[in-house]
Amino acid sequence: MWLPVLGLLLGLLLGFMSDLRVPPEYSNYLSIAVLAALDTLFGGIRAHLQGSFEDKVFITGFFFNILLAAGLAYLGVHLGIDLYLAAIFAFGVRLFNNIAVIRRLLISKWTESRKKA
Amino acid sequence: MFATIALIIGGMLAVQFETTNNPIVRDTRDLWELRADLEKEKQRQQELNEELQRYNELLNKYESEGNDEKIKAMEKALADLKKQAGLTTVSGQGIVMTIEPFSDQLIGDRPLPKIDPDMLRRLVNELNRYDAKEISIDGQRIVSKTPIREVNGDIYINNEPVSSFPIQIHVLAKNNEKLHRKIIASPAVEEFVRENFFVEASLAEVILPAYEQSVKVKYMKPAKEET
Numbered sequence: 064m065w066l067p068v069l070g071l072l073l074g075l076l077l078g079f080m081s082d083l084r085v086p087p088e089y090s091n092y093l094s095i096a097v098l099a100a101l102d103t104l105f106g107g108i109r110a111h112l113q114g115s116f117e118d119k120v121f122i123t124g125f126f127f128n129i130l131l132a133a134g135l136a137y138l139g140v141h142l143g144i145d146l147y148l149a150a151i152f153a154f155g156v157r158l159f160n161n162i163a164v165i166r167r168l169l170i171s172k173w174t175e176s177r178k179k180a
Numbered sequence: 181m182f183a184t185i186a187l188i189i190g191g192m193l194a195v196q197f198e199t200t201n202n203p204i205v206r207d208t209r210d211l212w213e214l215r216a217d218l219e220k221e222k223q224r225q226q227e228l229n230e231e232l233q234r235y236n237e238l239l240n241k242y243e244s245e246g247n248d249e250k251i252k253a254m255e256k257a258l259a260d261l262k263k264q265a266g267l268t269t270v271s272g273q274g275i276v277m278t279i280e281p282f283s284d285q286l287i288g289d290r291p292l293p294k295i296d297p298d299m300l301r302r303l304v305n306e307l308n309r310y311d312a313k314e315i316s317i318d319g320q321r322i323v324s325k326t327p328i329r330e331v332n333g334d335i336y337i338n339n340e341p342v343s344s345f346p347i348q349i350h351v352l353a354k355n356n357e358k359l360h361r362k363i364i365a366s367p368a369v370e371e372f373v374r375e376n377f378f379v380e381a382s383l384a385e386v387i388l389p390a391y392e393q394s395v396k397v398k399y400m401k402p403a404k405e406e407t
Contacts, residue, residue: 070183074190078198085199097196100189107182118181125185 092133095150099128102154105161112168128154266323266391270314272352274386275360280346282378293376295335295347297328303368304328307351310362314352314388318342321391338393350386357383 085093103125110116132150139146209217241253262268281293304322307315315322320337328337335342353359363369363381372379 066183067186070186071190074187074192075194076190077187078191078194081195083195083198084202084204085195087199087203090196090199090203093192093196093199097189097192100185100192104186104189107185111182121185122181125188 091147092136095132095136095147095154096129098151098154098158099132100125102158102161103128105158105165109161109164109168112165112172265395266314266321267395269387269390270352271385271387273356274314274350274352274384274388275356275363275381276384276386277349277351277363277379277381278346279349279372279377279379282376292345294333295372295375295377297330297335299368299371299375300328300335300337302371303349303366306366306368307359307363310353310359310366311355312351312353312359314350316350316388318347318349319389321389323391323395325395326391338391350388352386352388 103121106124107116107121110121132147132154135150136147139149238253238257242250245253259268263270279295300317304315304317317328317337320326320340320342322337326338328335330336331341351359360381360383369379369381
């Protein structure tokens with residue numbers, strides 16, 4: 064359970080330590096990729112809590128979502144349409160949904176454990 | 181597996197955070213700009229070094245001299261600073277500039293031209309750029325905090341209204357002849373002429389009054405003494 068948190072912290076630390084920065088013209092893509100990644104992460108947590116977690120789905124979802132979001136943003140830049148908004152909207156809504164579901168699951172788990180005790 | 185993805189996400193977040201907080205600024209200066217900047221920095225370094233040396237000397241003086249001398253040195257430093265800040269009356273060989281509207285025949289029936297505070301500010305800036313040491317406009321000493329404003333159509337300097345024309349500007353400089361030549365060719369003076377003012381500058385003995393109001397220091401705190 065604590066391994067992912069540790070991984071996240073380690074990743075943050077590495078990212079800050081490496082002093083790696085993205086050129087400003089690509090920072091849009093990265094921000095969307097981060098959003099997609101967060102979405103996948105919360106989706107994974109939710110699936111884990113619901114007991115329907117699958118490695119393959121999670122990994123493919125992670126990379127596929129990131130690529131799709133970045134590709135959409137790229138296409139949008141070349142078509143002159145702010146397509147990245149579509150990605151932001153979709154991921155934003157899913158993020159909220161996922162977090163809401165996670166919250167409910169956690170609450171029900173908590174109340175169950177209290178009833179038992 | 182989950183941990184690996186979390187690690188990647190953490191890295192991405194950190195990079196994104198870094199990118200938005202201190203983005204890469206591209207250096208687009210060309211060779212000449214770089215040279216000019218280098219020159220500027222060198223000049224700055226020299227100035228700082230000189231300042232450092234001066235303060236070191238002052239420090240040495242404080243340390244080496246006795247108590248009595250210390251107070252004397254401090255008083256001298258205080259007097260110097262007061263002089264620098266424009267809190268004393270100064271006099272000497274300087275330049276008198278007179279600003280007045282062109283005579284009536286020249287401007288016909290048109291109303292008297294009006295001075296814009298921006299013009300005066302620009303003139304003061306320009307005089308300072310030409311190494312003027314002390315400036316006073318219409319008997320008001322210009323210090324670093326002097327406001328030049330327009331209130332209800334009148335010009336106020338140091339919150340005192342400027343009297344009617346001609347307006348006299350007194351300037352003291354290290355090299356008066358040089359300043360005089362520069363004033364004659366100054367764009368700020370040309371601006372006055374464009375607005376139908378006649379500007380005359382001549383060398384003369386001038387007396388500049390002291391800045392009379394109290395100087396309010398808002399954004400300074402005494403540095404903590406290292407013990």
